Amino acid sequence: MTTPSKLLTVDNLSVHFKRDEHIVQAVDGLSFAVERGEMLAVVGESGSGKSVTARAIMRLLPRTATLGPDSRISFAGTRIDSATEGQMLGIRGKHIAMIFQEPMSSLDPIYRIGDQICEGIVRHQKLTKKQAMAQALSRLKEVQIPDPEARLQQYPHQLSGGQRQRVMIAIAIANNPELLIADEPTTALDVTVQAEILRLIRALQRSHNMGVIMITHDLTVVKRVSDAVCVMRLGKLRESNRTAALFASPQDGYTRTLLAAEPKGRPRPVPAERPVVLDVADARLDYVLSTGGFFSRRKGRTLAALDGISVQLRKGETLGVVGESGSGKSTLGKLILRLLDVRGSGSVVWCGEHLENKTREEMRPLRPKLQIVFQDPFSSMNPRLSVRQIVEEGLIVNGIGTSARDREARVCEALSDVGLDPNVLNRFPHEFSGGQRQRIAIARAVVLRPDFIVLDEPTSALDLSVQAQVIDLLRALQERYDLTYLFISHDLKVVRALCHNVVVMNRGRIVESGPTDTIMDHPTEDYTKRLVRAAFEVAA
Structure with missing residues (x-):
């Protein structure tokens, strides 16, 4: 039985999935409790059962999942593991809210941002649409999204990954829930916004005496904001303790391994005589942001997504692109690969061949050599295709x-390269954790043996130990196949470990560029100093 201070009690939670003729034990005998006003961090490698635990609490597991007969989940003194769907509809969003891991696939692409925030407000608070929209605007201001009035009228595809994550947080806190489950809430955010969002969640927790379950792979975030920690591996609880005690004296060997895991090393130097293979000169791209309805559409302001960008990459080099969300990092990568429907100005030259004016058909022969790993692995995969078909x-x-046998061998080799068992060939994207899906996305790119890969936040969904593995993997692939990378990231520690040079972008412009160590250790621009300072603050 729960005591009055216990907001949530999870007792002996077990969840298994039926996969063909096999049973997969995703969570095995997990027990923990969350107090009112407490933040509990749940950490562990991808596939450890963190997100499955969160969905079990929310009663959002797929039909193939089954709770163990001895599992008990109690909220505010009432068991909810056996609640009906009608009862859960009254609890979700109002009493228990969740920030999902992948904002790009969690938002409905056909509804405006304001309507999606208002949906839960109207349902649970019985407000008019006008009142709900005013509250939605207030929530967007709370999560510090730029130009919040305009965002209410925009669609998800018009926002950057970090901005969509902030919208998801605004939706979750719209009804002042008693328990907030945050599944990787800062994964898609740059370091400055990450610190702001963590402060926001902490402030909401204290002002509303709200319980928070923070699911994350970032141990520096855990150390900064959580009160207690649960460490999971392969569905089981390996260790739990108050945060300060766990970091000071971890008892379990796996916990010690996690605490010691972080991006290390530096990239192997690229000889100065290596040829320049990519030359981007004065790249410009404008978007026109429109507001209003179908019959009242009016032209809005022009946004300079890219404003005079010039970069060069030598053969075998990794160029890091950093900056806050919305600074134009992903747009630059897509422009280079001609993945945008709109055409800007300037030139993009790959190995002496101009790409900026090529049609889709003219780009087709170059596609195997020019690949990309997208920021959100789930939305970039066809959910109806198996891993074999995707890769x-x-x-x-x-x-x-x-032959088909030769292709299967290549697929298995690519999966092994990224640390996945080739036995997963016949499984589907929804059956994997976020980190595992990201590895599938990397396998899909490297299986073609490209010369150049745009890596758009390829490690953002990965825990620290797997991050280190993927960095080592990317280094090994680069050395083995002489690959050239454009590495887009907000994680400056990963950028330092992998990139030879770095450009810092802000509002579509490059504000600073140079060798990675020079930029990290001795930034000259105030904007770069703020990014570096924010990264160290979160890591403190």
């Missing part, structure tokens, strides 16, 4: 492989 698709389209 093999590029081989088939580009006529690579002598």
Whole structure:
């Protein structure tokens, strides 16, 4: 039985999934409790059962999942593990809210941002649409999204990844829930906004005496904001303690391994005589942001997504691109690969060949050599295709492989390269954790043996131990195949470990560029200093 101070009690939680003829134990005998006004961090590698635990609490597990007969979940003294769907509809959003891991696939693409925030407000608070919209605007201001009035009228695809994550947080806190489950709430955010969001969640927790379950792979975030920690591995609880005690004296070997894991090392130097393979000169791209309804559409302001960007990459080099969300990092990567429907100005030259004016058909022969790993692995995969089909698709389209058996061997090799068991060939994207999906996305790119890869936040969904593995993997692939990378990230520690040079972007412009260590250790621009300072603050 719960005591009055216990907001949530999870007792002996077990969750298993039926996969074909096999049973997969995702969570095995997990027990913990959350007090009112307490923040509990749940950490562990991808696939450890963190997100499954959160969805079990919210009663959002798929039909293939089954709770163990001895599992008990109690909220505010009432068991909810056996609650009906009608009862849960009254609890979700109002009493228990969740910030989902992948904002790009969690937001509905056909509804405006304001309507999506208002939906829960109207349902639970019985307000008019006008009152709800005013409250939605207030929530967007709370999460410090730029130009919040305009964002209410925009669609998810018009926002950057970090901005969409802030919208998800605004939706979650719209009804002042008693318990907030935050599943990787800062994954898509740059370091400055990450610190702001953590402060925001902490302030809301204290002002409303709200319980928070923070699911994260970032141990520096855990150390900064949580009161207690649960460490999970392979569905089981390995260690739990108050945060200060756990960091000061971890008892379990796996916990010690996690605490010691962080991006290390530096990239191997690139000889100065290596040829320049990518030359971007004065790249410009404008978007026109429009507001109003279907019959009252009016032209809005022009946003300079890219404003005179010039970069060069030598063969075998990694160029880091950093900056706050919305600074134009991902737009630059897509422009280079000609993945945008709109055309800007300036030139993009790959190995002496101009790409900026090529049509889709003219780009087709170059696609195997120019690849990308997208920021959100789930929305970039067809959910109806198996892992085999997802990774093999590029081989088939580009006529690579002598036979079906040869292609399967290539797929298995690519999966092994990124640390996945080839036995997952017949599973589907929804059956994997966020980190595992990211590795599948990397496998899909490297299976084609490209010369150049745009890596758009490839480690953002990965825990620290897997981050280190992926960095080592990218280094090994780069050395083995002489790859050239454009590495887009907000994690400055990862950028330092992997990138030879770095450019710092702000509002579509490059404000500073140079060798990575020079930029990290001795930034000259105030904006860069703020980014570096924020990274160290979170890590403190």
